[in-house]
Amino acid sequence: MDGMHDLGGKQGFSPINKEGKRTAFKADWEIKAGSLMGQMVGQRVFNMDEYRHAIERMAPAHYLSASYFERVFTGVASLCIEKGVITPQELEQAIGEAVPLSVPSKSGRAHQGSLPDLKIGDxxxxxxxxxxxxxxxxxxxxxxxxxxxxxxxxxxxxxxxxxxxxxxxxxxxxxxxxxxxxxxxxxxxxxxxxxxxxxxxxxxxx
Structure with missing residues (x-):
């Protein structure tokens, strides 16, 4: 998937801002978003690859404008709706406003065929x-x-x-x-x- 998330090597985003040592969380809601993600993975509601893919599926403008924990929340909310944990209406009522979600997923693939014989030094x-x-x-x-x-x-x-x-x-x-x-x-x-x-x-x- 060549999505907006795949930013490695791309130009035009300015140098990386080295902020030095800082706290992991800037607000209480960020702690809750991170904890919710961990709980959903721990309870096998979804796995880490599904979670990563949900973030990849964010609309490009939303992805680029969102903070790290906004992306976490979007991925978790989207998957909880897709898995039937909560309805879009229940989510909107709990938040008090419309919540942008990830777009639907396209097809995945299982690996088929043999794998090359590889080792360190190859x-x-x-x-x-x-x-x-x-x-x-x-x-x-x-x-x-x-x-x-x-x-x-x-x-x-x-x-x-x-x-x-x-x-x-x-x-x-x-x-x-x-x-x-x-x-x-x-x-x-x-x-x-x-x-x-x-x-x-x-x-x-x-």
Missing amino acids: TVRVRNLFAPGHIRMPGYVRGKVGTIVGVSPAYPYPDAAAHGLESARQVSFDVCFLASDLWEDGSDSAEVHVGLFHAYLEKVEG
Whole structure:
């Protein structure tokens, strides 16, 4: 899903504001929104991939104008309505005004077929994948070549888990890219590490 949330590598958003040490929450409602998200995941009303995808489905103008915890609330509220926990009318009555929600989800996908034999030290290319639903592949690494430097335990495959589909768990690989390979003539000399699920990668031979 190439949504507005996929901002990595995009220009025009000004430098990152380094505020230094600050509190995690600025208001009591932010604590409640974060707690509600944790409770819903803990009670298996929805999973983390569904939650991430709900935020991705926010209207672009709403996403860009919303704070972090506004996005948390929108994702939770949208999923609670979609799961039948609360109706839109009940939510509006509780809030006292209309609440903008995420747009409906498009289809997800389970992984099919074999996976390449990969290990630390291998050179890999990120597959040129596009998905209408949830995908945890940053757009700026699509088609790029890097080196595997780490491996995680197996986790639910997000492309399927965000849509209630069954699919085998997969490890994710810590892939190291050179910034100059990602953004030619437009970056500092640096390394960029990205966690990428097994199915997103193909081995580069030779």
